[in-house]
Amino acid sequence: MKLVNKSRLHILVFVLFILSSMHVKAQELYVSSEPASIMPARSFLIQQGYSKMTGKEHFDNINTKIEFSFSKKWMAHLGTNYKSWEWYTQYRFYSKDALYEHLRMAFFLKSINSAETAIYTNAILLDGQESVFHSGIIVTKLKHKWAGSLSVGPIIKRESLAENGAVGMQYSFSNGILLYPKMYRSYGQTNVNLYLEFIGQRLFSGKANYLDVAPAIQFIFNSQAKLNLSYRFPLVNNTNRTTYNLAAISLDYLFFNAFPKLK
Amino acid sequence: MRYLIIPIFFFLSTSATAQVQSVELVASGLTCSMCSKAIFKSLSRLDFVSEVKVDIEKSSYILTFKSRDRVSIEEIREAVYDTGFAIETMQMTANFPNTKAVNEELVSLNGYQFKWKLAGVKNIANPQKVSIVNKEIQPTAGVYYLNF
Numbered sequence: 001m002k003l004v005n006k007s008r009l010h011i012l013v014f015v016l017f018i019l020s021s022m023h024v025k026a027q028e029l030y031v032s033s034e035p036a037s038i039m040p041a042r043s044f045l046i047q048q049g050y051s052k053m054t055g056k057e058h059f060d061n062i063n064t065k066i067e068f069s070f071s072k073k074w075m076a077h078l079g080t081n082y083k084s085w086e087w088y089t090q091y092r093f094y095s096k097d098a099l100y101e102h103l104r105m106a107f108f109l110k111s112i113n114s115a116e117t118a119i120y121t122n123a124i125l126l127d128g129q130e131s132v133f134h135s136g137i138i139v140t141k142l143k144h145k146w147a148g149s150l151s152v153g154p155i156i157k158r159e160s161l162a163e164n165g166a167v168g169m170q171y172s173f174s175n176g177i178l179l180y181p182k183m184y185r186s187y188g189q190t191n192v193n194l195y196l197e198f199i200g201q202r203l204f205s206g207k208a209n210y211l212d213v214a215p216a217i218q219f220i221f222n223s224q225a226k227l228n229l230s231y232r233f234p235l236v237n238n239t240n241r242t243t244y245n246l247a248a249i250s251l252d253y254l255f256f257n258a259f260p261k262l263k
Numbered sequence: 264m265r266y267l268i269i270p271i272f273f274f275l276s277t278s279a280t281a282q283v284q285s286v287e288l289v290a291s292g293l294t295c296s297m298c299s300k301a302i303f304k305s306l307s308r309l310d311f312v313s314e315v316k317v318d319i320e321k322s323s324y325i326l327t328f329k330s331r332d333r334v335s336i337e338e339i340r341e342a343v344y345d346t347g348f349a350i351e352t353m354q355m356t357a358n359f360p361n362t363k364a365v366n367e368e369l370v371s372l373n374g375y376q377f378k379w380k381l382a383g384v385k386n387i388a389n390p391q392k393v394s395i396v397n398k399e400i401q402p403t404a405g406v407y408y409l410n411f
Contacts, residue, residue, distance in 0.1 A: 025294040040301040040346040072347045097292030097349035099322070142294060178294070184319035187300050223300035254297070256304040 026147035027176040027193040031216035031228040036104035036140035038092045041072040044258035049250030053243035084114035084128035101143040110134040117159045122208040123239035124157045131158040149174040168203035191220035211236040225253045282331040283357045290322045291351035305342040340400045353395045380408040
């Protein structure tokens with residue numbers, strides 16, 4: 001097993017541990033994954049991003065995403081990096097709320113449609129370098145200081161060489177906290193959130209697997225616009241991926257009550 | 264004389280009709296200001312709401328109304344649940360027609376049927392703050408239960 005960047009993870013876990021022991025609130029507006037929570041009913045989000053993938057090769061991507069919710073339980077997004085496009089839809093089937101806490105569960109379907117193929121890569125690439133189907137279940141727990149989210153589900157490479165294995169399991173584990181402000185006083189306060197997310201993949205046939213970590217910092221302006229900065233890199237990498245580091249920046253804006261309510 | 268009659272008339276009219284003056288609710292399931300703003304926007308959008316005062320830290324929202332004749336509990340509830348969150352507590356400040364609250368006694372307020380749910384009899388000090396105690400603020404057989 002090839003372990004990389006372990007010391008960087010130790011630092012991150014230590015920082016997160018120190019921060020979580022302070023007076024903080026949990027946050028689940030994850031940068032590298034989706035929580036089980038749905039955006040407010042009939043709202044609309046537009047996101048513009050730039051990412052740089054590095055490794056043995058490197059690519060630059062410009063990403064655009066629009067996201068909308070049809071109801072409090074059902075949302076969808078369309079995204080493109082101008083080489084591939086994807087659709088995603090998520091349905092929240094369980095929700096239990098209490099003061100400053102909730103437990104939510106959702107099901108999602110995702111399709112990445114690319115003109116390119118990565119048939120000689122023994123991992124399934126979700127960054128637009130090939131066409132992929134992905135579905136799964138998300139469970140998100142928010143409780144005062146801690147917001148954790150788990151997602152797991154099958155992933156299918158749509159064009160592959162059989163020996164490389166076309167079907168696998170994708171999973172993620174995300175954590176988030178509010179760093180600033182200590183006390184909310186107005187919607188105009190800039191919020192700073194810190195995230196630590198783990199993203200992993202294991203193929204059913206063949207031995208390819210990886211576990212990446214993606215720390216992120218997020219600034220929220222006017223409780224409506226988000227600036228996300230993240231850097232994803234592998235902790236364990238038993239694949240022949242040619243790009244495995246991802247630096248990303250994105251800005252998004254949420255429009256509340258963008259659509260009229262259907263009677 | 265005219266200056267005397269008007270206040271007397273005003274006093275009689277407010278004490279004789281039962282009306283909701285304001286609603287205070289605490290939303291549950293959130294810790295983020297963006298989530299709080301979603302609820303604030305959703306409540307502010309209701310056509311009968313004149314003002315929403317928010318305490319983000321406590322997730323509490325105080326609603327006042329354009330006219331005390333039109334207040335919809337269902338629409339307030341729906342506005343919060345539509346954002347994906349829930350209501351922990353909902354309180355109303357209202358003028359009641361009676362001076363005493365008796366357990367299981369019916370009260371009519373803004374076209375709604377309420378019933379007191381309390382141990383024995385309590386004195387009402389108008390305007391009185393009361394809590395709706397129905398689970399998830401949904402009426403039980405058309406009736407909201409009140410406590411204070």
